[in-house]
Amino acid sequence: MSDLAIIGAGICGLRCAEVLRPAGITVELFDKGRGVGGRLATRRHEQWRFDHGAPSLHGETAQWCERIHSYHDWDCDNNARHYLPELGVNQLAKELAEPLNIQRGCQIQSIERRARGWSLIDQHGSEHGPYAKLVITAPCPQTQALIKTLDTPIIKALADVHMTPAWVMMLVTALPIITTQELRPTHDVIRRVSAEHSKPERALGPEDYHYVVEAAVAWSQKHEEDNPTDVQAALMASLQDITTDMGQLLHCAVHRWRYAHTGRALGRPYLFDSDLGLAVAGDWCLGIGAEGAYLSGEALAKMLLNSGRH
Numbered sequence: 001m002s003d004l005a006i007i008g009a010g011i012c013g014l015r016c017a018e019v020l021r022p023a024g025i026t027v028e029l030f031d032k033g034r035g036v037g038g039r040l041a042t043r044r045h046e047q048w049r050f051d052h053g054a055p056s057l058h059g060e061t062a063q064w065c066e067r068i069h070s071y072h073d074w075d076c077d078n079n080a081r082h083y084l085p086e087l088g089v090n091q092l093a094k095e096l097a098e099p100l101n102i103q104r105g106c107q108i109q110s111i112e113r114r115a116r117g118w119s120l121i122d123q124h125g126s127e128h129g130p131y132a133k134l135v136i137t138a139p140c141p142q143t144q145a146l147i148k149t150l151d152t153p154i155i156k157a158l159a160d161v162h163m164t165p166a167w168v169m170m171l172v173t174a175l176p177i178i179t180t181q182e183l184r185p186t187h188d189v190i191r192r193v194s195a196e197h198s199k200p201e202r203a204l205g206p207e208d209y210h211y212v213v214e215a216a217v218a219w220s221q222k223h224e225e226d227n228p229t230d231v232q233a234a235l236m237a238s239l240q241d242i243t244t245d246m247g248q249l250l251h252c253a254v255h256r257w258r259y260a261h262t263g264r265a266l267g268r269p270y271l272f273d274s275d276l277g278l279a280v281a282g283d284w285c286l287g288i289g290a291e292g293a294y295l296s297g298e299a300l301a302k303m304l305l306n307s308g309r310h
């Protein structure tokens with residue numbers, strides 16, 4: 001029997017595995033995505049790269065800052081230091097994933113606690129396991145769906161956690177639409193515009209203008225089920241409020257994150273049901289974005305090591 005399975009190879013699951021591995025614990029990760037990193041996502045279109053999940057890495061705690069401070073500074077905000085790997089935020093996830101055993105493109109559709117341990121069943125009906133322990137680091141609603149038939153106090157503890165969606169738009173324009181690295185306008189529809197070409201080592205030339213536009217939380221909630229064409233049209237129309245002339249539009253695409261941000265957090269770094277050998281973790285535990293996801297995975301791994309019962 002393997003020691004431990006982790007569902008989700010976002011920053012939380014990756015950090016958890018990274019801490020457990022040197023202790024000789026056999027860890028297998030599963031992610032439904034083609035790559036790793038979850039919402040630390042960088043999408044490529046032709047020569048352009050868009051960080052269309054978290055736009056940069058930032059935070060305060062010593063262990064997270066130690067992890068990110070070797071990357072380049074991105075001077076987008078006077079109040080906090082932001083860091084970025086040259087290839088985009090997803091590079092951090094790829095670096096963590098390097099030595100780990102990860103099954104990509106593997107969506108776990110159900111989990112079962114049997115006498116021999118945990119079994120995971122994927123989208124093709126294939127079974128993985130058994131594992132002595134199971135860690136789930138999917139966004140809270142997806143975690144709830146996986147554990148809903150189990151008899152565990154974790155279900156009740158997650159009842160108040162709330163996550164919110166975000167529509168984002170990636171665009172390339174012939175003229176600049178903002179004059180700063182990042183703009184957070186006071187606007188009903190647009191929450192933030194990030195100039196991707198202003199990120200370290202990312203400009204493709206003096207007249208390269210590519211952006212990620214993130215829609216406001218309330219607007220994204222209201223339009224969560226709209227079709228992408230309508231969303232794109234609405235976001236483009238709203239951009240007229242903050243820019244005069246963007247010139248020719250060279251590329252435009254939208255993406256919906258159904259669970260982008262934490263509206264109401266759990267307030268603890270993880271939950272562990274020692275009877276079942278089941279833990280849940282993720283950014284929604286602490287509610288401070290990528291830093292919180294990292295701390296959640298790390299705290300859970302340390303608890304598992306200290307409990308000495310893996």
Ligand SMILES: Cc1cc2nc3c(=O)[nH]c(=O)nc-3n(C[C@H](O)[C@H](O)[C@H](O)COP(=O)(O)OP(=O)(O)OC[C@H]3O[C@@H](n4cnc5c(N)ncnc54)[C@H](O)[C@@H]3O)c2cc1C
Nearest residue numbers: 008010011012031032038039054108138260283289290293
């Ligand atoms: C638009 C946007 C803007 C953001 N801005 C910021 C910001 O400015 N600052 C900040 O700190 N954070 C920001 N964030 C949040 C940050 O990206 C997240 O907090 C962090 O990346 C979450 O990491 P995680 O590991 O908890 O979850 P995720 O990254 O979501 O990882 C969970 C993984 O689980 C996988 N998964 C889910 N269900 C299954 C299943 N059944 N089987 C297999 N795999 C599964 C998913 O594919 C995913 O890879 C932003 C996010 C978005 C989307």
